[in-house]
Amino acid sequence: MIIALLLIAYFLGSLAWSVWIGRWMFGIDLREHGSGNAGATNAFRVLGKQAGTLVLVLDVLKGFAAVKLIHLLPADQQSVIAMLGLGFLAVFGHLFPIYVGFRGGKGIATLLGVVIALHSGAALLAMGVFVAFLLATRIVSVSSMAAALSLPLWLIYRFKEPSEVLIIFSFAIALLVLITHRKNIVRLLRGEENKVKLKRKRAED
Structure with a gap:
């Protein structure tokens, strides 16, 4: 069960909101503009405040949600180490997202979500x-x-x-x-x- 949750945490972290919102709303790949980073800061810079805020919130939420997967485990298996593992896989997913060619951002917003949960x-x-x-x-x-x-x-x-x-x-x-x-x-x-x-x-x- 914990292995399955770790994989889910990685896939959550891989949700490339900045790249997808750039494509869906503006028809561009954010990684080809501004600093080239697929994160909230570059989204604010290139896509504007509204899109940047949306990316920021979604990136924070995916880190938070990944750690909260711990509640799907039996009470006797819930531990700080397991929570840290889930958080790490979420950030790793943001850095190397499987959905967009493993070219992600710096993980600050996702990391914030992890820390809030912890x-x-x-x-x-x-x-x-x-x-x-x-x-x-x-x-x-x-x-x-x-x-x-x-x-x-x-x-x-x-x-x-x-x-x-x-x-x-x-x-x-x-x-x-x-x-x-x-x-x-x-x-x-x-x-x-x-x-x-x-x-x-x-x-x-």
Whole structure:
């Protein structure tokens, strides 16, 4: 049963909403535009706010739903390790989606859904870090990395999380986010990373 659920989690994670919405609504492959990334950030950039918001919500939901598959197991088989396995397969599916040639995104939104399902309190605080850094820098990649790096700190120092497995997983998340953002780090060092527009400029009279 757990093997079947792990496979389902992977197929959930592989749901390539950004690619499909780009094709269905705009007739384009999102991966051929903007940053070339099949994720919510590039969807906002290329497809606009409405489509980007839809992609973001759907990507978060698939990570959340994958972890919640744990409730299909008997109570004595439900464990943190099993939940982490389901979450990992969902993120892996987003990174390497079987439906669209294994070319996915960076998995940040899906990872957020996983973390919300695992520990909503730490997820909320990490989201706060994301928003704070986004307002300060207007750079999504910096905000994502800061949020990911803050997650183990929230678990350890704010919530005194007793599960060592969950804490180790949070450090793995931080490392994974850094790895998937290595090109962004290079652009940051070169001063070439894109910034988002948080406010519309007032129209000229």
